[in-house]
Amino acid sequence: MAAISYAENVFLNCPFDTQYLDLRNAIVFSIFDCGFVARSALEVDDSGEIRFDMIQRIISECKFGIHDISRTELDKTTGLPRFNMPLELGVFIGAKRYGNSQQKTKKSLVLDCDDYRYQSFVSDISGHDIRSHNNNPEDAISLVRNWLNASSGRRTIPGGREIVKRWQRFESDLPNMCATIPIDIDELTYNDYANFISEWLSEAQ
Numbered sequence: 089m090a091a092i093s094y095a096e097n098v099f100l101n102c103p104f105d106t107q108y109l110d111l112r113n114a115i116v117f118s119i120f121d122c123g124f125v126a127r128s129a130l131e132v133d134d135s136g137e138i139r140f141d142m143i144q145r146i147i148s149e150c151k152f153g154i155h156d157i158s159r160t161e162l163d164k165t166t167g168l169p170r171f172n173m174p175l176e177l178g179v180f181i182g183a184k185r186y187g188n189s190q191q192k193t194k195k196s197l198v199l200d201c202d203d204y205r206y207q208s209f210v211s212d213i214s215g216h217d218i219r220s221h222n223n224n225p226e227d228a229i230s231l232v233r234n235w236l237n238a239s240s241g242r243r244t245i246p247g248g249r250e251i252v253k254r255w256q257r258f259e260s261d262l263p264n265m266c267a268t269i270p271i272d273i274d275e276l277t278y279n280d281y282a283n284f285i286s287e288w289l290s291e292a293q
Contacts, residue, residue, distance in 0.1 A: 094149060094150070094151050094190060095151050095240075096123070096124050096125050096151075097124070097125050097127050097149050097150040097151060097152070098119045098124045098125065098126055098127060098150060098151075098152040098153065098154060098236075099127050099128075099146060099147050099150035099152065099153040099154070099176075099180065100112075100115065100116065100119070100126050100127065100128045100153075100154050101153060101154065101155040101156065101173055101176040101177060101180070102115070102154070102155075102156040102173065102199075103156065103158075103159040103170075103173070104130065105159075108156075108159065110225050111156070111221065111223065111225050111228050113225075113259075113281060114225035114226070114228050114229050114255055115154060115156075115225075115228050115229070115232055116128075116278075116281065116282060116285065117229070117251070117254075117255045117258060117285055118228070118229040118232040118233055118251050118255070119154075119232060119236070120282070120285045120286060120289060121246065121251050121254055121255070121285075121289060122232070122233055122236045122237070122242075122245045122246075122251070123242065123244070123245065124152065124236060124240075126282060127146050127149065127150055128146075128278055129142065129143050129146065130277070130278035130279075131146075131278055131279055131282075132146075143176060143179070144179060147176070147179055147180050147183055148183065148187075148191065150194075151193055151194055151195065152194070152195050152196075152197075152236070152239065152240075153177075153180045153194065153195070153196045153197070154196075154197045154199065154232060154235075155173060155176065155177040155180065155196060155197070155198050155199065156173060156199040156200070156221075157173050157174055157177065157198060157199070157200055158199065158200050158201040158221075158223070159173060177196070177198065180194065180196060181196065184196075195239045197219065197231070197232065197235040197239075198218045198219070199218070199219055199220070199221050199228070199231065200218055200219075200220055200221075201220060201221065201222060201223050202220055202222070219231045219235075225255075226252050229248055229251050229252050229255060230248030230249075230251075230252070233245060233246075233247070233248040233251055234248065254289075254292070258284075258285065258288050261288060262284060265284050265287070265288070266284075
């Protein structure tokens with residue numbers, strides 16, 4: 089997914105597993121429907137670029153960041169939690185604190201699955217306004233919409249309920265869109281999904 093401009097790019101820091109897929113897809117759709125571009129580490133497939141360098145580069149290109157820290161379960165194989173999301177949140181906050189004048193304009197939305205749960209495992213961010221999506225894609229859409237509306241100062245962003253309806257229509261149309269390629273839905277990459285969203289929104293105007 090190509091960068092548009094710093095002020096339109098939204099870094100999405102969230103779990104990549106299939107259990108989280110509906111939430112991720114809803115958030116990605118919401119970002120695009122609000123008139124922004126969803127950026128993710130999943131957009132790059134380049135073995136020649138060190139992954140953490142790539143993540144830092146994408147973060148530097150984004151004014152906005154959505155960070156979901158809800159994935160705290162222990163891995164079934166290793167018995168350990170994954171710390172990628174808190175790490176990337178820290179990089180984003182650090183860029184805002186120590187970066188140049190452009191980086192200091194960064195704005196963050198931190199999501200969790202329950203209110204105040206984060207205080208048990210990452211209490212240092214207690215000063216931030218953490219929002220709970222309750223593992224509900226519709227709640228996540230409304231949270232993203234309301235935050236982007238307030239943070240960007242735009243006055244043309246549709247309401248959360250309208251974006252939910254559009255996402256549901258898009259998901260209903262997606263199988264037919266895939267059939268025109270053809271590609272199975274379970275084969276879709278992050279970029280495939282983002283491109284289908286852009287195409288659908290363009291035709292829905």
